[in-house]
Amino acid sequence: SEELCGGTHVSCTGNIGLFKILSESAISAGVRRIEAVTGFGTLNQLRQKQETLDRLSHVLDVPESNLKSRLENLVKDYNKIEKRNRELEAKLLSFQLDNLESYKIGDVFLRCAKFENVEPSVLRNLSDTAIANKKRTVLMLFSTIQNKVTVIIRLTRDLPESLHAGSLAKLVSRVLGGGGGGRHDFAQAGGSRPSKIPETIKEVSLEIRKILEA
Incomplete structure (x- = not known):
């Protein structure tokens, strides 16, 4: 059914005067709430809108x-x-x-860079540039925003199958106190311990060496 009841009844709709719907929303399954103003309330609403339009017209000079x-x-x-x-x-x-930090582990290079206040989407785009034309490289880009850190991990395709970006992301997330994962050549991780970035790089270096020597 469709009902409109505000608790106050009138003999005819003309007694209400102007009627302006302000909002409409769901309050439960099959029930919606309409909020509106009537009479002088509507006039006040229209006056406020007109004042806003006048102000905008003055500020924008149109x-x-x-x-x-x-x-x-x-x-x-x-x-x-x-x-x-x-x-x-x-x-x-x-x-x-x-000026990437570079660490040589056997015949593999671990290349790292740290940024401040760089959004993950920008960091992912940067990783495309950083990994281009690289050989036998594990790339790690870190970005710290307040107390959160995001890491993008990329691997060149000439690395052994035993090296997996998703697995490295899980290791990184454990050190940084967060979560992560991904594909063989691309992964993302994050956490709430930016101070652990140096330890993260060290742990990844040790893991790469362990895998290469296995």
């Missing part, structure tokens, strides 16, 4: 009729700037890849 197109253009410009900023950030971060 008539109210052009507000929609002006705001749409601002959002487009903002998105373009954000995209450009991400591209520039990626280029700046890529320069740090020229």
